[in-house]
Amino acid sequence: MKEGDILGHEFTGKVMEVGSGVKTLKRGDRVVVAPNIGCGECFYCQEKEWSLCDNSNHKGNLQEKITGYPTGAFFGCSHLFGSYAGSHAEYIRVPYADHGCFKIPEELSYEQGLFASDAAPTGYMAADMAVMPGDVVAVWGAGAVGQMAIAGAWLKGASKVICIDKYKFRPNITRAYQKRGA
Ligand SMILES: [Zn+2]
Structure with missing residues (x-):
C-alpha cells in the first residue's frame, strides 16, 4: 500500500456515467459490484474463474x-x-x-444488495464446498462472512450450526435472524 491509497472492495451505488464500450448499463442504474475485476474475455474469465483474469491486473509481475x-x-x-x-x-x-456490475432489483435496498458483492458469495461458497445435508457445522468467527456461512450451512441442510465468536453480540445477531426466519 502507498500513502493516499483508497481501500474498499465491497460496494453498491448508482451509475453516474458509462464508458463507450459499456453495453449493459446506463446512467441511473442501481448496481452491486463484485470485488474482483475480470475482463470477461480471457481464458479464465471464459471459464468463470474471474479472480484469475489474465488482463485486469497490470501489476501481476510484482x-x-x-x-x-x-x-x-x-x-x-x-x-x-x-x-x-x-x-x-x-x-x-x-x-x-x-x-x-450487477443491477439491484427494485425491491431491494442498496444495503440488501451489498451482501451480494462479497460477504454472501464468500460465506455461501464455504458452505457449498463443505456442508452435506444433516451435518453438524461449526463456524469460527461470526462477522459478516461468518454469518453468511452460517446461513449457507442452513441452506445446505445442516442439522445443527455452532457459532463461535469472542464477541457475544455476534451469535446473538445470528439467533435473531433465525427467529425472524431469515
Ligand atoms: Zn479476464
Missing part, C-alpha cells in the same frame, strides 16, 4: 514475485492486485463494467 503466480485485479487491495482505487470514496471507476 505479485508473482511474492505468491509465485499472478491473480486478477481487485478493487482497493494494494498495488499487487492492480493498483485500482477502492470504494471508500464518493465515486469509483469500474473497469470492464459489463462483467462486474
